[in-house]
Amino acid sequence: DSGVTQTPKHLITATGQRVTLRCSPRSGDLSVYWYQQSLDQGLQFLIQYYNGEERAKGNILERFSAQQFPDLHSELNLSSLELGDSALYFCASSPRGGLAGYTDTQYFGPGTRLTVL
Amino acid sequence: TQLLEQSPQFLSIQEGENLTVYCNSSSVFSSLQWYRQEPGEGPVLLVTVVTGGEVKKLKRLTFQFGDARKDSSLHITAAQPGDTGLYLCAGVRRYGGATNKLIFGTGTLLAVQP
Numbered sequence: 001d002s003g004v005t006q007t008p009k010h011l012i013t014a015t016g017q018r019v020t021l022r023c024s025p026r027s028g029d030l031s032v033y034w035y036q037q038s039l040d041q042g043l044q045f046l047i048q049y050y051n052g053e054e055r056a057k058g059n060i061l062e063r064f065s066a067q068q069f070p071d072l073h074s075e076l077n078l079s080s081l082e083l084g085d086s087a088l089y090f091c092a093s094s095p096r097g098g099l100a101g102y103t104d105t106q107y108f109g110p111g112t113r114l115t116v117l
Numbered sequence: 118t119q120l121l122e123q124s125p126q127f128l129s130i131q132e133g134e135n136l137t138v139y140c141n142s143s144s145v146f147s148s149l150q151w152y153r154q155e156p157g158e159g160p161v162l163l164v165t166v167v168t169g170g171e172v173k174k175l176k177r178l179t180f181q182f183g184d185a186r187k188d189s190s191l192h193i194t195a196a197q198p199g200d201t202g203l204y205l206c207a208g209v210r211r212y213g214g215a216t217n218k219l220i221f222g223t224g225t226l227l228a229v230q231p
Contacts, residue, residue: 002159031216043160043205043221056212090159103148103167103209103217108159 004109012115018079021112023091031097032074038087050097081116121222129228138191138225140206147209149189154203196229
């Protein structure tokens with residue numbers, strides 16, 4: 001158990017819909033990362049937050065957005081869903097988020113499996 | 118664009134055999150990490166290698182970072198069924214001077230048969 005929790009574990013929805021994935025980081029971790037894992041694209045970094053502020057962006061679509069709240073939990077919002085958005089979505093957390101060149105260990109949650117029908 | 122290619126993609130071996138997984142890139146990374154992911158779980162960090170030419174051992178696993186910091190290998194001695202899983206390398210790249218981004222490899226799915 002990494003200490004990172006993600007809900008829900010599974011989500012089945014239809015094209016065009018909007019969903020929200022939730023992540024609670026490990027106690028004391030200030031940084032949250034979101035990743036998408038699919039068979040054709042592998043594990044891809046989407047976005048990082050540090051203490052409530054966006055820190056880095058990866059291959060995140062405009063239809064997707066995220067935020068980190070004052071209690072440090074984070075939500076990933078996916079809208080206008082398409083079949084190709086079906087994937088595993090992972091949240092990870094780390095203590096400092098890579099400040100000052102330090103490579104934090106990222107602790108991954110168990111993921112949310114999204115199926116778009 | 119996948120910057121890190123792993124080989125082989127799939128590997129099925131018998132318990133007790135040795136194996137090597139390769140992670141190759143044309144890009145230089147500040148460091149490189151190896152993860153193992155089991156079904157239904159997120160990736161778990163095994164090791165971080167930082168210096169070109171560095172070799173790290175973790176019990177039966179040996180990790181090496183290439184001299185030019187563009188490639189890496191993972192060698193498992195006397196594989197056991199518990200080693201079964203998806204092995205991912207990840208290059209660490211500095212981003213905007215304030216954080217690091219992980220660029221994951223294509224993955225190697227290992228199955229160790231008892």
